[in-house]
Amino acid sequence: MLFNSFGFLFLFMPAAVLGFFTLARIRRDWAAAWLALASLFFYGWWDVRYLPLLLGSIGLNYLAGRLISQGAGAARLRWLTLAVVVNLALLAYYKYAAFAIGSINALLGSHYPLLAVVLPIGISFFTFTQIAFLVDTYRGEVREVNFIHYLLFVTYFPHLIAGPVLHHKEMMPQFADAQNYRFSARNWAVGLSIFAIGLAKKVLVADNLAEYANAVFNQGGSPGLLVAWGGVLAYAFQLYFDFSGYSDMAIGLSRLFGVKLPLNFHSPYKAANIIVFWRHWHMTLSRFLRDYLYIPLGGGRKGAARRYLNLMITMVLGGLWHGAGWNFVIWGALHGGYLMINHGWQALWGARAKGPGSRLGHVAGVALTFVAVCVAWVFFRATDLTRALEILRGMLLMSGIGLPDAIGLRLGDGLRGWLEQHGVVFYLGGGARFVQTWLWVGAGALLVFCCPNTQQIMRHFEPALAEKGVDLSAGCVLPIVRSGWQPQLRWALWIGVLLVLSLLSLNRPAEFLYFQF
Numbered sequence: 001m002l003f004n005s006f007g008f009l010f011l012f013m014p015a016a017v018l019g020f021f022t023l024a025r026i027r028r029d030w031a032a033a034w035l036a037l038a039s040l041f042f043y044g045w046w047d048v049r050y051l052p053l054l055l056g057s058i059g060l061n062y063l064a065g066r067l068i069s070q071g072a073g074a075a076r077l078r079w080l081t082l083a084v085v086v087n088l089a090l091l092a093y094y095k096y097a098a099f100a101i102g103s104i105n106a107l108l109g110s111h112y113p114l115l116a117v118v119l120p121i122g123i124s125f126f127t128f129t130q131i132a133f134l135v136d137t138y139r140g141e142v143r144e145v146n147f148i149h150y151l152l153f154v155t156y157f158p159h160l161i162a163g164p165v166l167h168h169k170e171m172m173p174q175f176a177d178a179q180n181y182r183f184s185a186r187n188w189a190v191g192l193s194i195f196a197i198g199l200a201k202k203v204l205v206a207d208n209l210a211e212y213a214n215a216v217f218n219q220g221g222s223p224g225l226l227v228a229w230g231g232v233l234a235y236a237f238q239l240y241f242d243f244s245g246y247s248d249m250a251i252g253l254s255r256l257f258g259v260k261l262p263l264n265f266h267s268p269y270k271a272a273n274i275i276v277f278w279r280h281w282h283m284t285l286s287r288f289l290r291d292y293l294y295i296p297l298g299g300g301r302k303g304a305a306r307r308y309l310n311l312m313i314t315m316v317l318g319g320l321w322h323g324a325g326w327n328f329v330i331w332g333a334l335h336g337g338y339l340m341i342n343h344g345w346q347a348l349w350g351a352r353a354k355g356p357g358s359r360l361g362h363v364a365g366v367a368l369t370f371v372a373v374c375v376a377w378v379f380f381r382a383t384d385l386t387r388a389l390e391i392l393r394g395m396l397l398m399s400g401i402g403l404p405d406a407i408g409l410r411l412g413d414g415l416r417g418w419l420e421q422h423g424v425v426f427y428l429g430g431g432a433r434f435v436q437t438w439l440w441v442g443a444g445a446l447l448v449f450c451c452p453n454t455q456q457i458m459r460h461f462e463p464a465l466a467e468k469g470v471d472l473s474a475g476c477v478l479p480i481v482r483s484g485w486q487p488q489l490r491w492a493l494w495i496g497v498l499l500v501l502s503l504l505s506l507n508r509p510a511e512f513l514y515f516q517f
Helices: 006-024 028-044 048-070 074-108 123-138 147-155 168-176 185-217 225-256 274-280 283-294 304-322 326-349 359-381 385-395 405-409 413-421 431-450 489-504
Strands: 401-404 424-427
Touching (some): 028 048, 074 123, 123 168, 147 168, 185 489, 225 359, 225 401, 274 283, 274 326, 274 359, 304 326, 326 385, 401 405, 401 431, 405 424, 413 424
């Protein structure tokens, strides 16, 4: 069931909200149970056959958590190890078995049959969420005895399918807070506004960019410089608005129930280096990889060489988390290499590498980081390595510069001849698509680099749980956006316009890109 569908917006969401607040007036546990059941229905709508898998995972992890919290000495570590191994084995079977067998066949020339396994939707997110719960329980940071609350924590429908990855300690106090079981007009105004912004990101921006990204990544041949960069930039902005839109919608939906989800995006494309990018892109996954993989591996505590190795291991495994394929391994390795270079640069230049520097230096850093991220996105999106290399050759000017013939006809014989003498090739067809691609890329760039993000717009009303150091100040050429959201008529009109335009675009709801992970 998609957030951007009429069934969700006009049937499921009203029923979930109405049932929750009605039962909350009788007994809070009943309201929590209703929300958990609604979340299970939400998941089962995709394929009811996978509900037992989800419930079995929840039951086993809840039991493991109780055994860890009640155990003593080495027994606690044994229960933790066993539970984590079971979780990872489940994830490996459904997500990586076919990839592993295919890789073995390619390497050894064998012909082992591939497993025809359907990837359960959201398995990466609910598995990582529960692993974090188990580790936090072992560390003595949490102790959960209420099964209904634990069931709700894992299945909570705003985050179940595509995150954010939750920490038990940041959600349980909110589920236990009596205030959140009372209807709040403030929460509804804030929540619906955030949801509307996220919905607009998805259906008005991301889905329109998809056509131009797919046109480059899904076709054959070697694209020229401008075509290759047009497709890659279209995908870079599509992915950003698609996933950040989903995250906004999840935060907004959760706010209807008075619950604040953690922030997942904070203008990552404005980052001046790759370290900051990963602090601001898919923030809850970055936090998980840092707290439960990079730091346990030793982090930066065991010397520079070990630090760089830990960075590479963390990012390669982070790449594999996104998908079972060598393209995701390469994507993760590229980001591991980027981080190693960035940390090495800071170690070489010390405080000067970390300081604010000049305005020109900051812009150059943002541009360089964005280009590096876009190069890595080629492997993340491409259907296979062959296609990825073809697009990279185009981006590096190794396939020439191609322009549609329709554009060439408008340039005049003199300019066209001069361009042809300098390596520009004019091909038949594609004129309208070429222009539209770059118009949409320009619009995406304007929104990303020149406008505040959702949490900055909503900064006066604590839109989400954010770690220290997140800057919510924002500047924008539009005064209404620069001043931030307020419960005023003008903002109601703006949000209403966004909702109407979004609803008019829901004729064919498109899945969110991160559903495949």
